Amino acid sequence: MITPTDMRTEFARTAAFLLDEDPRTAVVLADISSDLFAESARRHPDRALNVGIREPLMLSVAGGLSLAGLRPIAHSYTPFLVERSFEQIKLDIGHQDARVVLVSVGASYDETQAGRTHQAPGDVALLDTLPGFAVHVPGHPDEVPALLRYAVAGDRSAYIRLSNRTNAAARPAAVTADGRIDVVRRGSRALVLAVGPMLDPVLAATAGLDVTVGYAATVRPLDLAAVRELAGTGAPGNAADVVLVEPYLAGTSVRLVDEALADRPHRTLALGVGRTEVRRYGTPEEHDVVHGLDPAGLRRSIDGFLSQNTA
Amino acid sequence: MNTTTGIRGYDDLPRLLTKLTGDEKHSLSAHSTLDVLWVLYDRVLHVSPATVDDPARDRFLLSKGHGPAAFYAVLAAKGFFPEKWLEEWASFGSPLGHHPDRVLVPGAEISSGSLGHGLPLGVGVALGLRAQDLTDTRVVVLVGDAELDEGTNHEAIAYAGATGLDNLTVVVVDNQSATHGWPGGIAERFSVNGWFTQVVDGRDHAVLETALTKRTPGSPDVVVAVVEPSSPHRGKK
Numbered sequence: 424m425i426t427p428t429d430m431r432t433e434f435a436r437t438a439a440f441l442l443d444e445d446p447r448t449a450v451v452l453a454d455i456s457s458d459l460f461a462e463s464a465r466r467h468p469d470r471a472l473n474v475g476i477r478e479p480l481m482l483s484v485a486g487g488l489s490l491a492g493l494r495p496i497a498h499s500y501t502p503f504l505v506e507r508s509f510e511q512i513k514l515d516i517g518h519q520d521a522r523v524v525l526v527s528v529g530a531s532y533d534e535t536q537a538g539r540t541h542q543a544p545g546d547v548a549l550l551d552t553l554p555g556f557a558v559h560v561p562g563h564p565d566e567v568p569a570l571l572r573y574a575v576a577g578d579r580s581a582y583i584r585l586s587n588r589t590n591a592a593a594r595p596a597a598v599t600a601d602g603r604i605d606v607v608r609r610g611s612r613a614l615v616l617a618v619g620p621m622l623d624p625v626l627a628a629t630a631g632l633d634v635t636v637g638y639a640a641t642v643r644p645l646d647l648a649a650v651r652e653l654a655g656t657g658a659p660g661n662a663a664d665v666v667l668v669e670p671y672l673a674g675t676s677v678r679l680v681d682e683a684l685a686d687r688p689h690r691t692l693a694l695g696v697g698r699t700e701v702r703r704y705g706t707p708e709e710h711d712v713v714h715g716l717d718p719a720g721l722r723r724s725i726d727g728f729l730s731q732n733t734a
Numbered sequence: 735m736n737t738t739t740g741i742r743g744y745d746d747l748p749r750l751l752t753k754l755t756g757d758e759k760h761s762l763s764a765h766s767t768l769d770v771l772w773v774l775y776d777r778v779l780h781v782s783p784a785t786v787d788d789p790a791r792d793r794f795l796l797s798k799g800h801g802p803a804a805f806y807a808v809l810a811a812k813g814f815f816p817e818k819w820l821e822e823w824a825s826f827g828s829p830l831g832h833h834p835d836r837v838l839v840p841g842a843e844i845s846s847g848s849l850g851h852g853l854p855l856g857v858g859v860a861l862g863l864r865a866q867d868l869t870d871t872r873v874v875v876l877v878g879d880a881e882l883d884e885g886t887n888h889e890a891i892a893y894a895g896a897t898g899l900d901n902l903t904v905v906v907v908d909n910q911s912a913t914h915g916w917p918g919g920i921a922e923r924f925s926v927n928g929w930f931t932q933v934v935d936g937r938d939h940a941v942l943e944t945a946l947t948k949r950t951p952g953s954p955d956v957v958v959a960v961v962e963p964s965s966p967h968r969g970k971k
Contacts, residue, residue, distance in 0.1 A: 449865065469865035475896075480854050480889040487858015490843070492789060493865060495858075510848065511886075515855055518845050520837050 430585035431528050433567040435459035438496055438526075441575055442467050448575060449488050449495040453481040456498055456528070479508040485523045486515035494522070494575055501527040501543035501584070509549060516580055517553050524574045530586035530620075531671050531696045536704045544696035547642065548675045550582055557581040558643035559602075560619030560670065565593035566640055573600050582643075586670065588620040588707060594638050602641030604649035610634040612729055613664035614653045618642055618676075621668045621716070628721035632729075634666075642669075642676055647683035657687030666725055668716075669695040692728040694721065742811040744772055750807040753820035765804040766909045766936070766961045767876060773942040774874060774905075775812050783813045786841055790871050793859055795844045797852020798878040798907070799833040805842075806830055814841035850884025853877055853904060857890045860902040872901055874946070879908040879920055888923075894954045895927030902954040903946065904929075907936055910963040920958050930955040937961060 435456060441448045442463050449470040450460060463471040470493070474480045478499055485497040497504065504527045505512070516523045531544035550556045557579055559570040567585065574581035597605035604616065607626065610633040617625035622638050629636060635653050639646065650665065657663040665680050673695030680691055697714050711717040715724055748762060762768055779792040796805050810817050815829070823830040829838035833847025846852055856875035863871045877887065894902055906920050916923065921931035930950035934941045936959030945957045
């Protein structure tokens with residue numbers, strides 16, 4: 424779905440406002456997106472920083488800015504932000520008790536033609552190995568400003584995962600400060616939880632199915648109270664079946680859903696990006712098919728899951 | 735000498751180090767960083783137990799977190815925490831580990847242990863101070879000559895030099911322990927990126943004080959403090 428604006432543009436626009444509004448805000452770049460911050464760099468040369476193509480330094484600098492009392496935002500392409508310098512995130516942010524907002528672009532495979540080097544489906548799972556990070560996965564460019572403002576206004580570290588893949592419409596109810604799950608549709612046979620840009624494919628896949636569809640743009644913390652409320656009780660005829668559809672590594676959030684439903688018999692189906700290296704180029708839509716994340720693939724998986732239901 | 739309260743001096747350090755190591759006759763020369771640390775805290779840095787939370791305090795970042803006995807001894811001597819903490823260090827109940835944790839140790843500006851993090855963090859702290867117009871505040875980072883092997887240092891050296899980050903000082907304690915050495919000298923690695931460089935005797939307090947108090951407007955500066963060679967610690971992590 425092509426929209427008139429895009430998530431990166433909305434991020435840069437909002438970050439520029441934040442630099443103007445709050446002298447504690449800082450942005451640290453490693454060349455990527457520096458063109459979008461040229462005006463900010465002129466207005467705030469001490470707080471709109473570009474360290475060059477040095478992602479480890481970008482993250483350490485963000486940690487140091489936080490130690491000096493600022494509220495830094497570090498931004499780059501997903502693999503260079505999260506994977507290239509993971510020890511910098513672990514030590515120079517987490518272990519220092521520094522607080523940084525990380526904003527990525529590229530998602531799991533926005534750039535299929537660029538190949539594996541520019542793809543990072545494991546980013547959220549990797550950050551899950553650390554304590555303390557909030558994780559926001561907007562599904563529409565119009566959801567980005569509120570999520571960024573919320574993350575920057577807070578005092579914890581946060582990760583905002585931007586993508587070119589978007590839903591047709593924003594869901595404002597899901598980008599409120601408490602990060603609650605927005606109930607898009609109600610049904611009885613299962614809860615299908617769509618994260619960020621997976622909502623539209625999920626709605627297409629579940630057309631005509633008697634399921635609840637929930638939408639989450641914030642996954643850490645995940646709104647587990649809503650999961651408990653929207654899932655069935657597990658009693659005969661009221662199955663506690665949950666289908667998680669995440670735009671990153673399949674199964675990333677299944678641990679949390681299982682813990683939330685530990686008091687009742689339940690089943691979970693974890694859909695998302697597979698671990699296989701695809702070694703193909705082409706379009707993101709073609710890769711959706713490989714991972715079973717296109718509407719037809721999702722429908723097959725969900726039908727199979729529901730047909731196994733013996734509750 | 736007052737062993738429980740009040741001002742302690744350089745001559746107290748052997749006694750404090752003995753608390754940490756248990757060695758009866760402790761040789762100060764076993765600690766490559768000791769004289770640099772003492773001169774910094776005794777004569778150079780504007781930071782004290784009373785100002786550990788002052789936004790304008792000078793920041794000292796011990797990047798080389800390995801073997802922090804000298805650091806702990808100096809902090810204890812200067813009253814940042816009780817001498818008693820030095821006993822039973824690295825035990826479960828002690829705030830003092832074999833690598834320092836800034837959350838646990840009063841006066842420790844960073845947690846260190848993994849090499850190559852202190853200098854890039856120090857660049858961030860220096861930028862943060864500059865953005866808040868705290869221009870009289872200095873950031874001093876101590877690294878080892880072997881620690882310079884880590885590539886992250888070179889990202890920081892290049893960037894700090896290019897941007898003239900003149901509130902940043904690096905002290906390289908050079909005990910010639912880098913596995914492949916630094917042909918042409920350590921100072922050259924910094925000077926090509928526009929740093930002001932000084933190479934001094936890392937045991938001479940007067941010389942260290944002069945070098946470490948010098949400010950160099952427009953460029954960051956490095957003091958290479960040369961001490962006697964250590965046995966190489968290849969394979970040690």
